[in-house]
Amino acid sequence: MKASAVACANQGLVKYWGKTDERLRLPTNDSISVCLDGLTTHTTVEFGRAHARDEFVLNGRPSPDPRIPRHLDLIRSLAHSELRARVESRNGFPASVGMASSASGFAALTVAATAAAGMHPDPKELSRIARRGSGSASRSIPGGFAELRAGRDDERTYAARLAGPDDLDFRTLIASVATTPKKVGSSEGMRITSETSPMFASRMSYLPGALTRMKEALRSRDPAKVAHLAEIDTLSMHACMLTSDPPLIYWTGGTIDVIREVIALREAGRRAFFSIDAGQNVFVNCPAVDAEPVRERLASLRSVTSVLLSRPGGPAKLVEEHLF
Ligand code: DP6
Numbered sequence: 001m002k003a004s005a006v007a008c009a010n011q012g013l014v015k016y017w018g019k020t021d022e023r024l025r026l027p028t029n030d031s032i033s034v035c036l037d038g039l040t041t042h043t044t045v046e047f048g049r050a051h052a053r054d055e056f057v058l059n060g061r062p063s064p065d066p067r068i069p070r071h072l073d074l075i076r077s078l079a080h081s082e083l084r085a086r087v088e089s090r091n092g093f094p095a096s097v098g099m100a101s102s103a104s105g106f107a108a109l110t111v112a113a114t115a116a117a118g119m120h121p122d123p124k125e126l127s128r129i130a131r132r133g134s135g136s137a138s139r140s141i142p143g144g145f146a147e148l149r150a151g152r153d154d155e156r157t158y159a160a161r162l163a164g165p166d167d168l169d170f171r172t173l174i175a176s177v178a179t180t181p182k183k184v185g186s187s188e189g190m191r192i193t194s195e196t197s198p199m200f201a202s203r204m205s206y207l208p209g210a211l212t213r214m215k216e217a218l219r220s221r222d223p224a225k226v227a228h229l230a231e232i233d234t235l236s237m238h239a240c241m242l243t244s245d246p247p248l249i250y251w252t253g254g255t256i257d258v259i260r261e262v263i264a265l266r267e268a269g270r271r272a273f274f275s276i277d278a279g280q281n282v283f284v285n286c287p288a289v290d291a292e293p294v295r296e297r298l299a300s301l302r303s304v305t306s307v308l309l310s311r312p313g314g315p316a317k318l319v320e321e322h323l324f
Contacts, residue, residue: 001046001047001048001115001116001117001118002044002045002046002116002322003044003045003111003112003113003115003116003318004042004043004044004045004112004318004319004320004321004322004323005042005043005107005108005109005110005111005112005115005316005317005318005319006040006041006042006043006092006108006316006317006319007040007041007043007103007104007105007107007108007111007137007140007141007316007317008035008036008037008039008040008104008107008140008143008313008314008316009035009036009039009040009041009099009101009103009104009140010033010034010035010036010103010104010136010139010140010146010313011033011034011036011172011230011275011277011283011285012031012032012033012136012230012233012237012275012277013032013033013034013145013214013226013229013230013233013275014030014031014032014207014210014211014214014229014230014233015031015233015234015237015277016028016029016031016135016136016148017029017189017190017193017203017237017240017241017278018190018193018194018200019135019187019190019191019194020150022187022191024132024153024154024157025131025132025134025135026150026151026152026153026154026157027135027148027150027157028150028194028204029150029204029207029211030147030148030149030150030207030211031136031139031147031148031150032145032146032147032148032162032211032214032215032218033136033139033145033146033148034144034145034170034172034226034312034313035139035140035143035144035145035146035165035312035313035314035315036172036174036310036312036313037165037310037311037312037313037314038093038172038174038308038309038310038311038313039091039092039093039099039101039104039174039308039310039313040091040092040093040104040313041089041090041091041092041101041104041105041107041108042089042090042091042092042108042319042321042323043087043088043089043090043105043108043109043112043323044087044088044089044112044322044323044324045085045086045087045109045112045113045115045116046085046086046116046324047081047083047084047085047113047116047117048083048084048085048086049083051083051084051085051086052084053084054068054069054072054084054085054086054087055084055085055086055087056068056069056087056088056089057086057087057088057089058088058089058090058091059089059090059091060090067102067106067133067134068087068109071106071109071110071113071132071133072084072085072087072113074129074132074133075110075113075114075117075119075129076117078114078117078119078129079114079117079118079119081117081118083117085113085116086324087109087112087113088323088324089105089108089109089323090323091104093308094306099174099176099279099281102133102134102136102137102186103134103136103137103139103140104137104140105133105134105137106130106133106134106137106140107130107137107138107140107141107316108316109133110126110129110130110133110137110141110316111126111141111316111317111318112318114126114129115318123141123142123315124158124160125158126141126316127139127141127142127148127158127159127160128154128155128157128158130316131148131157131158131159132154134186135148135186136148138157138158138159139159140316141159141315141316142159142160142161142315143161143165143313143314143315143316144161144162144163144164144165144167144312144313144314144315145161145162145163145164145165145167145168145218145226145312146159146160146161146162147159147160147162147211147215161315162215162218163218163219163221164312165311165312165313165314166312167218167221168218168221168222168223168226168312169223169287169288169289170223170226170227170285170287170288170311170312171223171285171286171287171288171290171291171309171310171311172283172284172285172309172310172311173283173284173285173286173291173294173295173298173307173308173309173310174281174282174283174284174307174308174309174310175258175281175282175283175284175298175301175304175306175307176281176304176305176306176307176308177252177254177255177257177258177280177281177282177303177304177305178252178254178280178303178305179280183250183278183279184248184278186278189241189244189248189278192244192245192246192248193240193241193244193248196244196245197240197241197243197244197245198243199239199240199243200240203236203237203239203240206236210229210232210233210236213229214226214229214230214233217229223285223286223287223288224271224273224286224287226285227271227272227273227275227285227286227287228273230273230275230283230285231273231274231275231285233275234274234275234276238250238251238276241278248278250276250278250279250280251276251280252280253303254280254303254304255276255280255281255282257301257302257303257304258274258282258284258298258301258303258304259274259282261297261298261301262274262282262284265294265297270286270290270293270294271286271287271290272284272285272286272290272294273285273286284298291309295307295309
């Protein structure tokens with residue numbers, strides 16, 4: 001059977017960085033995110049006897065990513081199936097944006113593969129399965145502004161929506177800067193940070209208050225407040241990364257250029273705030289009315305290669321259009 005799905009990537013607003021169980025991908029802390037409608041992945045999955053082994057094609061090229069067959073194994077075990085699959089994925093944004101998103105990828109794969117395997121999971125179960133592929137992918141299932149609760153076990157660890165995509169006049173400008181070839185992946189980076197950073201414990205004690213403040217800002221539909229709190233959380237997470245041993249320095253000169261420009265924009269009266277995940281590119285969050293002037297300024301920076309405007313995105317969903 002064949003099925004296709006589209007899912008958005010998401011940006012951590014109160015970020016997930018640390019696991020209590022690596023195999024089950026149980027996070028150390030609750031996290032909150034916003035889906036990005038500018039960054040989507042479209043995936044088609046077909047299980048069948050015609051496929052001798054799992055095959056994965058990403059953006060037109062065969063990809064050896066071992067996490068894909070592992071995720072298909074999980075879905076096969078849940079569906080009591082032995083059939084191999086052909087999987088084809090396409091990102092709905094230019095490669096120059098430099099965002100290889102495991103969140104949109106595993107959310108779309110989960111929705112398409114469970115349907116292709118004949119399962120009918122509810123959103124909670126979909127979010128749990130997506131989490132096993134990549135923790136942040138669980139938050140792309142409900143879409144909008146979502147919270148992943150750090151439960152004690154698999155059953156209790158899934159994401160749910162806190163606000164819909166249209167509930168806040170919130171915009172994100174995704175500023176890409178020149179890429180650097182070497183990057184420590186999230187799983188390894190989280191392990192290094194939680195084992196070695198002297199600031200990790202202090203982040204853990206700051207988080208409950210940060211989560212409460214973020215939920216209040218979402219409830220009061222205040223985009224500038226949400227953006228400001230995400231900047232504060234970014235610096236907390238990167239303080240832990242920077243003080244890990246070995247240090248995790250995801251920022252480049254271009255990253256710093258964008259940070260400085262955002263601060264200058266604020267001094268000039270714009271409500272714009274930066275947010276950075278485990279990479280060099282910068283999300284600049286702002287209320288919708290500030291988006292265009294902020295975009296212009298970011299695009300004028302020499303170290304910025306592209307600026308993509310994104311609105312809050314919707315849930316991962318099945319679509320009729322198949323990629324093969
Ligand atoms: C920095 O979901 O990529 O973007 O579960 O190991 O696949 P794994 O990690 P991943 O981690 C994302 C971390 C982050 C912050 C966030 O999105 O909350």
